[in-house]
Amino acid sequence: MSPRPEPTNFRHNGWPLVMALSFAQMISWGTIYYGFALFVVPMEEALGWNRATLNGALSVGSLVGGFCAYPVGRLIDRHGGRLLMSVGSLVASLMFVAWSQVEEVWAFYALWIGLGATKAFTLYDPVFAVVTRLFPENFRRRITIITLLGGLASTIFVPLTAFFIHWLGWRDALLALAACNLLVCLPVHAFWLRDRVVSNPPAPVHVTPELPESRGPMQRALRHPAFWGLLVSFTAFNMMASSLTFHYFPLVAERGVPQALAVAIFAVIGPCQVLGRIALLALPPMNAAVIGRVVVTVFPFAVLLLLPSGGGAILLFGFTLFYGLANGCMTIVRGTAVPDLLWRQGYGAINGAIALPGSIAAAVGPTAAALLWETGDSYGPVLWAIFGLSLLAASAFWFAVSRREQ
Structure with a gap:
């Protein structure tokens, strides 16, 4: 009889990991996606850039994230999501720090290319791929839980980011968002997430051969x-x-x-x-x-x-x-x-x-x-x-x- 397809090193069938990923998703969405609109007005006032210029960087970042989605998904299929999602959280932190120091338009667009890539590394699509890979027998309910907490990102981070901007100023507020990714999301992805395919029994000889997973x-x-x-x-x-x-x-x-x-x-x-x-x-x-x-x-x-x-x-x-x-x-x-x-x-x-x-x-x-x-x-x-x-x-x-x- 094949061993039960459940993780051997996750307590309670992996639910603590799912909850940690959910919390990380809430922070990633709240900082990378929802935070941008709150910085437009203070940046207009401080730097004199017009709104079209500022929003153009966001559009560029969205396109970069879209073009990264396929190669990122393919890499998760082959190697799991631990390294990729960890890199995403680390790069997001660095890009927020760079944003806090920005003075030139070209630098702003360059850092949003980096932030756009982190969307493909950290938001729903990669975490869905990770959860489906780790828990293929019951991924639906876990994805629902993740989106439930992720759906609270705007509710929590829009007022929180506005408070940071009011209290710290827009540049130091970006450092606070960097800290959220560095101190919470990065440890979840780097130290908690594992890449073991928990539903695969150990190499039974009768398994039908398949084409390479990536192709x-x-x-x-x-x-x-x-x-x-x-x-x-x-x-x-x-x-x-x-x-x-x-x-x-x-x-x-x-x-x-x-x-x-x-x-x-x-x-x-x-x-x-x-x-x-x-x-x-x-x-x-x-x-x-x-x-x-x-x-x-x-x-x-x-x-x-x-x-x-x-x-x-x-x-x-x-x-x-x-x-x-x-x-x-x-x-x-x-x-x-x-x-x-x-x-x-x-x-x-x-x-x-x-x-x-x-x-x-x-x-x-x-x-x-x-x-x-x-x-x-x-x-x-x-x-x-x-x-x-x-x-x-x-x-x-x-x-x-x-x-x-x-």
Whole structure:
């Protein structure tokens, strides 16, 4: 009889490790992703750079992270995530220190190239690959827990970063963020995380030979319709989500909604994301095919609530409620779709290949929406385009499920 596929050196089936990774994810997301917007205004005042210049560095970093996703995933498939995630946390710390000393635009863009790479090394995609690799028999619930705590990153780190900036000034606040990565995330990844594939029995002779993990599964995926369905679905979703996020406030301002009310309504999205993930924990375990078909169907319905030009606060609240619930669950679908609809082998490389066009779409989405707005001087055409993207994301996902690996 094969030994039970559970870690021999993790207490309580590895849950302490999962909780430590969850906490590290909250810090990584809170510092690398959510912190940027809070530094824009003080940097404008201190350095005299315009907002387009500052945000351009963020876009460059996002593109770099997208291009790093595939090679990082492939390396995790072959060697595990301990070294890569440790390097990511260390580089993030160094980049925050460099940011605290920045005086020139070229240096700011250079350090954001480094920070963009750390996204591919430390955020959800690599940790999903690590968890799927370590716990292949029960990775779904562990990924849900990780996203549940990761979903609190903005809730905790937006006010915390604002406090640091107010108390320390923006340069020393960046040193505080560097310390968070250096003192918490780096030890978790370097000293706690291990690369043992805990579900593999010790080399039974009857195991069917397989192609090399770094090549065979990826080549097989490129010929599989479900892979292309997932790629189209997540790419369309990323463009839709980034366009909605960055154009929400101009949209509601165009409709005469007071800014305080718009902010209050938008703030509902974060708690709804967490609520959606809690609901998944409370329900019986379900795979990505079941959860995903429901989630992707909710997005077009949510966007429909934005289409009426005279829509007031009630429709806006309805949009944020349904969008937030679905978006919280979508992160889990994004992390479990590859092993559920395709296979676990080569997860990191396959997931990274899917992430690349999605990252590009997320980077260009807001700009494309702005250009579309200019053609009609109205958000009507933008919303119809976003609605079309939501339908494309839903139909492509349903197609992927229909052609999934049996």
